[in-house]
Amino acid sequence: MRILVIEDETKVGCFIKRALEEESYAVDLCEDGAKGLEMALATDYDSIIVDLMLPTLSGLDIVKSIRRERIQIPILILTAQSQVDQRVKGLDAGADDYLTKPFAIDELLARVRALLRRGTTDSPGVLQIDDLILNPATREVTRGGQRIELTLKEYALLEYLMRHSGRVLTRPMISEHVWNQDFDTFTNVIDVYVNYLRNKIDRGRTKKLIHTIRGSGYMLKAD
Amino acid sequence: MRILVIEDETKVGCFIKRALEEESYAVDLCEDGAKGLEMALATDYDSIIVDLMLPTLSGLDIVKSIRRERIQIPILILTAQSQVDQRVKGLDAGADDYLTKPFAIDELLARVRALLRRGTTDSPGVLQIDDLILNPATREVTRGGQRIELTLKEYALLEYLMRHSGRVLTRPMISEHVWNQDFDTFTNVIDVYVNYLRNKIDRGRTKKLIHTIRGSGYMLKAD
DNA sequence: GTCTTCGATGACCAGGATCCGCATGGCGGT
DNA sequence: ACCGCCATGCGGATCCTGGTCATCGAAGAC
Numbered sequence: 150m151r152i153l154v155i156e157d158e159t160k161v162g163c164f165i166k167r168a169l170e171e172e173s174y175a176v177d178l179c180e181d182g183a184k185g186l187e188m189a190l191a192t193d194y195d196s197i198i199v200d201l202m203l204p205t206l207s208g209l210d211i212v213k214s215i216r217r218e219r220i221q222i223p224i225l226i227l228t229a230q231s232q233v234d235q236r237v238k239g240l241d242a243g244a245d246d247y248l249t250k251p252f253a254i255d256e257l258l259a260r261v262r263a264l265l266r267r268g269t270t271d272s273p274g275v276l277q278i279d280d281l282i283l284n285p286a287t288r289e290v291t292r293g294g295q296r297i298e299l300t301l302k303e304y305a306l307l308e309y310l311m312r313h314s315g316r317v318l319t320r321p322m323i324s325e326h327v328w329n330q331d332f333d334t335f336t337n338v339i340d341v342y343v344n345y346l347r348n349k350i351d352r353g354r355t356k357k358l359i360h361t362i363r364g365s366g367y368m369l370k371a372d
Numbered sequence: 373m374r375i376l377v378i379e380d381e382t383k384v385g386c387f388i389k390r391a392l393e394e395e396s397y398a399v400d401l402c403e404d405g406a407k408g409l410e411m412a413l414a415t416d417y418d419s420i421i422v423d424l425m426l427p428t429l430s431g432l433d434i435v436k437s438i439r440r441e442r443i444q445i446p447i448l449i450l451t452a453q454s455q456v457d458q459r460v461k462g463l464d465a466g467a468d469d470y471l472t473k474p475f476a477i478d479e480l481l482a483r484v485r486a487l488l489r490r491g492t493t494d495s496p497g498v499l500q501i502d503d504l505i506l507n508p509a510t511r512e513v514t515r516g517g518q519r520i521e522l523t524l525k526e527y528a529l530l531e532y533l534m535r536h537s538g539r540v541l542t543r544p545m546i547s548e549h550v551w552n553q554d555f556d557t558f559t560n561v562i563d564v565y566v567n568y569l570r571n572k573i574d575r576g577r578t579k580k581l582i583h584t585i586r587g588s589g590y591m592l593k594a595d
Numbered sequence: 596g597t598c599t600t601c602g603a604t605g606a607c608c609a610g611g612a613t614c615c616g617c618a619t620g621g622c623g624g625t
Numbered sequence: 626a627c628c629g630c631c632a633t634g635c636g637g638a639t640c641c642t643g644g645t646c647a648t649c650g651a652a653g654a655c
Contacts, residue, residue, distance in 0.1 A: 164557055168544035171588045249474075254544045256476040288540065288588075300639060301587040338641060340605060347606090363604070363649065523628060561630060563616060570617095584616070586638065 150265060150308065151175040151326050153192070155185035155199040155211065156227065161250075165198065168254050169261070173288065173305045175329040182206030186214055193325055196264055198257075200227045201235050209235070209242055216243035223264035227252075262286065276311040279371040281350065281358055283311050297349055302327070306342050307350075310359070310369040319366040343367055373488060374398040376415070378408035378422040378434065379450065384473075388421065391477045392484070405429030409437055419487055421480075423450045424462060432465055439466035446487035450475075463508060472549060499534040502594040504573065504581055506534050520572050525550070529565050530573075533582070533592040542589040566590055 152169055156162040157180045169176045177192075179185040182203035189197055189211065197215070201208035212224055226239040226247045236247040245267075246260055262285060266274060276283045280293045288304060290297045299307065305327045310318065320339050324332050343359065351357045360368045375392055379385035380403045389399045400415075402408040405426035412420055412434065420438070424431035435447055449462040449470045462470055469483055499506045503516045511527060513520045522530065528550045533541065543562050547555045566582065574580045583591045 160557065164544055167557065168542055171542040171544070173588075251474055253472075253474050253476050254548050255479070256474070259476060259478070302640070333641090336642065337605085341607085341641075344606065344608095361605070525629065556630090559631060560616080564618090564630075567617060567619095586615070 150195045150305070150312075151177070151192070151329060152261070153185065153189055153194045153197045153199075154178045155182065155189075155197070155203065155208065156180065157182075157200060157203050164254070165257065168258060172258060173301050173308070174261075175305065175327060177330050180204075182208070182211060186211045188330075189215055190218060190220070192330075194222055195326060196223045196225065196261060198225045198227065198261070201232060201239060202229060209238060212239060212242040212244050223267065225257075225260060225264060276308070276314075278311060278314050278358055278369060279356065281311075283308060292350060292354075299346075299349065302342060303345055303349070306339075307346055310346075310367070314369040317362045317365050317368050323366065373418045374400070374415070375484070376408070376412055376417045376420045377401045378405065378412075378420070378426065378431070379403065380405075380423060380426050384423075387477070388480065391481060395481055395484075397484075405431070405434060409434045412438055413441060413443070417445060419446045419448065419484060421448045421450065421484070425452060432461060435462060435465040435467050448480075448483055448487060463511070469508070499531070501534060501537050501581055501592060502579065504534075506531060515573060515577075522569075522572065525565060526568055526572070529562075530569055533569075533590065537592040540585050540588050540591050546589065 150173075152174050154162060154165050154169070154176060156165065156178070159180065162178050162180060166176045166178045177188060177194075179188055183205040185199065185203070186206060199208045199211055203211075208226055212226065215222075215224065223245045224243065226236065226244045227250055228236045228239065228247055229250050236249070239247055245264055248257060248260060266285070274284070274286060276285070281290070282292070283290050285308065290299055290304070290307065306323070309323065309326050321334075323339050324334065328338075347359050351359055356371070358369055358371065360370065362368055375397050377385060377388050377392070377399060379388065379401070382403065385401050385403060389401045392399045400411060400417075402411055406428040408422065408426070409429060422431045422434055426434075431449055435449065438445075438447065446468045447466065449467045450473055451462065451470055452473050468487055471480055471483060499508065504513070505515070506513045508531065513522055513527070513530065529546070532546065532549045544557075546562055547557070551561075566584075570582050574582055579594070581592055581594065583593065585591055
């Protein structure tokens with residue numbers, strides 16, 4: 150899950166970025182409005198968090214522009230307490246949720262989780278393929294009831310595969326959602342990580358869940 | 373269940389009132405300290421939520437006055453992030469729990485539920501993980517019956533870890549709850565304090581309670 | 596229709612670079 | 626002196642790289 154954060158206060162931005170990254174999201178941070186909009190339109194983010202008060206281009210305009218392009222991804226806006234009336238406009242412009250600064254980081258994380266859940270499928274929170282279960286809230290993964298320990302990247306990759314199981318996921322799609330902007334296209338990191346996951350998830354089991362679609366990419370499914 | 377909320381910020385107060393009412397509590401809201409105390413003494417509430425910073429009479433004084441009357445109902449205090457030290461005084465004065473503003477409303481509801489449960493089934497107000505016991509009322513910590521001396525910060529950190537045991541706590545979460553808002557993100561104070569705690573709690577014991585979740589944060593649990 | 600060949604693609608491995616967390620010593624303020 | 630905080634170096638986990646080897650599938654030969 151890749152998230153764009155548009156926030157001009159460096160400290161706040163870094164704080165949010167770090168918190169999200171420790172929750173295993175891929176995060177791009179942008180401190181400028183116009184640049185942020187550009188990035189938002191160029192990349193297929195899973196969610197966008199945008200401050201309303203920004204240099205060069207207001208958060209409100211960013212939201213409007215995104216929606217004008219018929220991009221449906223969940224947007225969360227951040228407003229200062231003084232601009233209470235602004236957030237109504239923000240929601241009208243097409244934002245999905247708002248948070249008033251200062252906010253508790255827990256709450257931001259909870260909101261983002263809720264937005265992403267709502268966005269993909271209207272599922273009950275936990276993801277399940279066959280006997281493989283992933284709980285995004287606790288980041289706990291089990292197969293056949295047995296706990297599986299994953300590193301941050303491994304987890305991020307698995308979550309992406311599970312959220313889009315049954316569909317073929319190409320390498321560009323995977324890199325776009327699991328890694329952030331400084332990803333090098335000309336490597337085989339993705340294959341390597343798929344291999345790591347196979348070792349932890351499919352190794353030694355009769356029923357394989359991770360399938361290779363030769364010439365296209367990978368797919369996670371029970372068959 | 374009837375709850376009294378003493379909070380002078382109209383917006384926050386209304387928000388809390390509404391949330392509690394949606395949980396089917398009966399709620400009285402009061403924006404003034406002296407008036408609030410009067411109400412607290414006049415009516416038999418099941419719980420009281422009180423902001424520390426109030427006009428006419430501070431939250432601290434309210435708590436003291438209520439306890440002086442030997443009224444045992446659970447009291448939850450709300451403190452601004454800047455008054456981290458105040459909440460210690462609040463707990464000393466007889467409050468049962470605290471919450472730092474800004475907080476997630478879900479957390480407030482959870483705390484209230486816990487307080488009310490505690491009140492009825494007289495389960496002890498102490499926190500316990502394995503043989504590690506923390507008593508918020510007396511700020512006393514023991515492991516295996518043996519007393520452990522902690523500094524203010526160490527205690528604050530441990531209490532936070534214990535209140536959220538079994539869950540991964542990221543550094544941003546910890547810094548937000550245990551330190552105040554002008555926390556410098558680019559230091560390793562948190563690691564240092566976790567280390568201090570380890571020395572006092574886990575050092576020399578087979579069963580470790582403080583676990584590192586590499587890339588994410590820390591977790592307190594018995595496993 | 597079957598077999599063979601061969602280029603392309605992916606699996607897997609080993610090692611290196613990098614980042615993260617731990618421990619410790621030191622500094623300033625109370 | 627104690628507490629809270631900061632800075633640094635070290636060791637190890639994690640992430641990535643570059644390579645070799647296995648596998649697949651298309652195309653051509655028989």
